[in-house]
Ligand SMILES: Nc1ncnc2c1ncn2[C@@H]1O[C@H](COP(=O)(O)OP(=O)(O)OP(=O)(O)O)[C@@H](O)[C@H]1O
């Protein structure tokens with residue numbers, strides 16, 4: 341009886357092909373949007389955590405200014421027009437809490453048409469050791485602290501088709517490609533690394549640093565260190581965990597909006613099915629009446645009508661999950677276009693759990709939406725077939 | 732043997748300006764194997780009578796007796812104990828219906844339409860298929876089994892409806908103006924089929940029509956303003 345009811349329901353849905361397809365599409369879109377929204381909330385946080393971890397240091401020192409802005413710029417890669425004097429840097433690095441430190445100079449250079457920018461980062465010899473996961477795919481690190489050499493992020497080598505020994509002209513000076521990094525899935529993939537002194541020289545900022553990343557013996561001592569460094573007039577100190585929290589805070593402030601949006605998607609799906617089911621119940625008064633006249637039982641009639649909503653919901657949700665994957669690239673691009681800061685790597689996490697919960701929620705709502713119209717159909721009196729009903 | 736009887740049946744329809752008395756004190760006994768034609772002008776109560784005899788609607792007064800059991804009665808007749816689902820079960824087991832406008836499921840093939848009563852009664856897929864094909868053959872549509880109603884002529888649709896009314900071997904079939912939407916030749920064919928089922932299968936048939944000349948074979952029951960004339 342159940343199988344037959346579903347078979348008849350399917351035939352009926354196919355008979356109203358266009359309308360069924362549109363309803364299923366609505367359900368699918370709602371599912372996809374809900375899953376994407378939720379996936380983004382989860383994925384963004386993870387990607388941010390990955391990015392921050394990939395920095396390899398727990399405390400960041402920059403020139404005076406808004407420290408969070410500076411940290412965001414460093415995560416994203418950009419030029420910070422505030423510098424630390426080399427002398428001050430030595431003082432900071434020699435603090436007792438500091439186990440290791442990496443000094444860097446960062447400069448972003450826009451392409452001539454202004455549509456893209458290349459990030460150059462001058463790094464000291466500690467950089468490669470401090471940053472977790474960084475590894476050379478081929479070649480080697482710089483031969484000396486002042487060499488005119490570069491190490492390329494994976495994507496830079498790929499897109500510019502540069503090989504070891506090729507030369508890269510920066511600010512009018514020709515530098516030799518000495519190494520290429522492994523693909524890391526972070527900002528580093530798009531970066532050109534140079535020896536610190538070479539970079540400072542190239543961009544005419546001798547003895548100036550963009551920042552210093554500090555690794556501490558004990559992260560618990562960060563507070564004392566930050567308090568002490570606070571006395572220095574020209575620097576800002578910030579914990580990376582704090583940066584992470586601040587950026588996430590921005591996301592949390594729009595969280596309500598995100599969830600309202602997701603909820604709205606569910607509402608739209610629910611209304612879509614309700615509407616389709618009510619319309620179908622109304623249109624099929626005559627049909628249901630004749631089945632009733634023949635002697636079909638009420639539960640069976642109910643099941644036949646309900647099966648349509650269940651099938652529509654199931655088809656819609658499956659389509660929606662496929663749509664979620666299809667939309668992912670577009671959504672990522674959209675997010676990168678709109679948001680001020682987006683961590684590297686995928687920011688929409690499409691986990692089975694997220695997909696399943698969104699799918700189940702939409703399915704449950706739509707299946708429930710079909711109950712009342714189906715009850716209506718099932719209560720049809722056989723008399724509609726003789727008088728008043730339509731065929 | 733009387734298979735179905737109406738005893739002093741009356742039916743009122745409440746209306747804003749008083750009640751419409753669609754049937755009044757109709758008594759009628761239908762014998763097994765009888766071919767009854769109910770005639771009368773439009774509004775005389777033919778459809779109402781068929782609906783009450785066919786257990787689709789309850790009378791306001793009087794009662795309906797099927798094979799000796801009271802199955803439906805008016806409030807004034809006291810007992811209304813037979814539930815709607817019991818009535819549905821009785822229809823499914825013993826009765827078949829043919830309507831003026833065919834009433835086939837548009838999205839199902841002729842075969843799937845015909846097998847519906849068997850499916851509702853719980854027959855297996857194989858049984859319902861064989862039986863449905865057999866009855867489609869009998870109404871001359873063996874080669875149209877997989878067409879949908881939209882791909883059939885009106886005459887063919889009504890013959891599919893006939894097969895559906897008979898496939899589960901009911902004792903009695905009701906047809907409310909089954910030929911009103913058909914041309915003469917097709918109408919003739921439908922009437923012949925009814926006559927054949929009565930003659931060869933011992934079926935009891937009750938047909939309502941407003942054409943006097945359509946009363947053929949069996950007995951004619953003439954209605955006039957809700958009352959039996961003869
Ligand atoms: N639901 C209803 N409410 C009010 N009046 C009704 C209702 N159904 C039928 N009637 C009235 O009952 C009377 C009998 O109707 P019925 O349909 O039985 O006539 P009929 O003989 O079948 O007519 P026709 O040949 O036009 O089909 C008519 O006067 C009709 O207006």
Ligand SMILES: [Mg+2]
Pocket residue numbers: 777778779907
């Ligand atoms: Mg009528």
